[in-house]
Amino acid sequence: MKVALVAAILSAGITGLSWLASAQENTVKYQATIGNVKYVFASLPPVAHLQPGDILDTNTLDCFGNAIQKPGDTLDMAKGDNPLTGPFYVEGAEPGDTLAVKILDLVVDSDQGVGALAPGFGAINPTSYTPMLAPPLPPKIWFYPIDRASNLATFQALDSKFTTKIPLHPFFGCIGVAPAGGEARSSIVPAEFGGNMDSPQASVGNTIYFPVNVAGALLYLGDGHAAMGDGEVAGTAIEVPLHAKVEVNLIKGRKINWPRFENDNAIMTVGVYRPLDDCVRIAFTELVGWIHDDYGLSQLDAYELLSQVAQIHLNEMVDPNYVVVASIEKKFLPPKKH
Numbered sequence: 001m002k003v004a005l006v007a008a009i010l011s012a013g014i015t016g017l018s019w020l021a022s023a024q025e026n027t028v029k030y031q032a033t034i035g036n037v038k039y040v041f042a043s044l045p046p047v048a049h050l051q052p053g054d055i056l057d058t059n060t061l062d063c064f065g066n067a068i069q070k071p072g073d074t075l076d077m078a079k080g081d082n083p084l085t086g087p088f089y090v091e092g093a094e095p096g097d098t099l100a101v102k103i104l105d106l107v108v109d110s111d112q113g114v115g116a117l118a119p120g121f122g123a124i125n126p127t128s129y130t131p132m133l134a135p136p137l138p139p140k141i142w143f144y145p146i147d148r149a150s151n152l153a154t155f156q157a158l159d160s161k162f163t164t165k166i167p168l169h170p171f172f173g174c175i176g177v178a179p180a181g182g183e184a185r186s187s188i189v190p191a192e193f194g195g196n197m198d199s200p201q202a203s204v205g206n207t208i209y210f211p212v213n214v215a216g217a218l219l220y221l222g223d224g225h226a227a228m229g230d231g232e233v234a235g236t237a238i239e240v241p242l243h244a245k246v247e248v249n250l251i252k253g254r255k256i257n258w259p260r261f262e263n264d265n266a267i268m269t270v271g272v273y274r275p276l277d278d279c280v281r282i283a284f285t286e287l288v289g290w291i292h293d294d295y296g297l298s299q300l301d302a303y304e305l306l307s308q309v310a311q312i313h314l315n316e317m318v319d320p321n322y323v324v325v326a327s328i329e330k331k332f333l334p335p336k337k338h
Helices: 002-009 276-295 299-309
Strands: 027-029 048-050 055-060 084-090 098-108 112-117 140-147 152-156 163-167 171-177 207-211 219-225 242-251 260-262 266-273 311-316 322-329
Touching: 027 048, 055 084, 055 219, 084 242, 098 171, 098 219, 171 207, 219 242, 266 276, 276 299, 276 311, 276 322, 299 322
Parallel strands: 027 055, 048 084
Antiparallel strands: 055 242, 084 219, 098 207, 098 242, 112 140, 140 152, 152 163, 171 219, 207 260, 260 266, 266 322, 311 322
């Protein structure tokens, strides 16, 4: 019944965020542990089933599986990279639909975060994708004390006594659905299905749209970040476990090709690939299409408007694919067509 209700309301397409409250709400709780996490986005047996309109109340481990806790701990103590909570089967989701995930609440679930340098990983050190005639950087680990009352983390330099405070902005580094074609993709990889997008936009108040590739969509969450600089240049954010509440919904019969974000003020599109200029092309092509389809501007008018008022954010340039997000504030757009 709820699937039919949402389908009827949304038959005209993505028409804003108010519809998210239209389906009856039910809360589904799930507890992730190191024993039940996954390390791929794939068509695996679901850990729980959700109806459209349900709220998922769950937790995620940090990118090291919560294994690194104190000085002397090493990177090889992690059982894998970016353990994922899930997958969650959304009833009624079929290929060709769009899954909408609204982030209602994210709470840092620790009194400290972790940052690290790992040999072969980072934006300005040698990697397998960008080899250089230079030795790899040594592994290093930083611990970030977190004061949740003041919403601040503390950076403590390893080679001096310098410290500085960093405001918290919790978000999912990993969020996505099962890929198409029976693929299993590493939790390190971002792509059309979402994945390791390292997007600060995956935060409270925003809705993320994903293309549904398989029955049930199979939603995964993980890789909590307390804060992150643009580009995530050294390879990690302030890595933390999270406690999360998200609301899931379906847009029946609405097909998108790449993940999207939306809030009350802006629409945002994701570009994921290498090289970086192709990320930008994907993101802006998607944004032109969204403006044309939902707001009625011609493609060329949308293209020109974006040239004047668009914003672009470099999420990360360290993963197997790079990620950018292009956006436009809704105040610059005409009323929606529907």
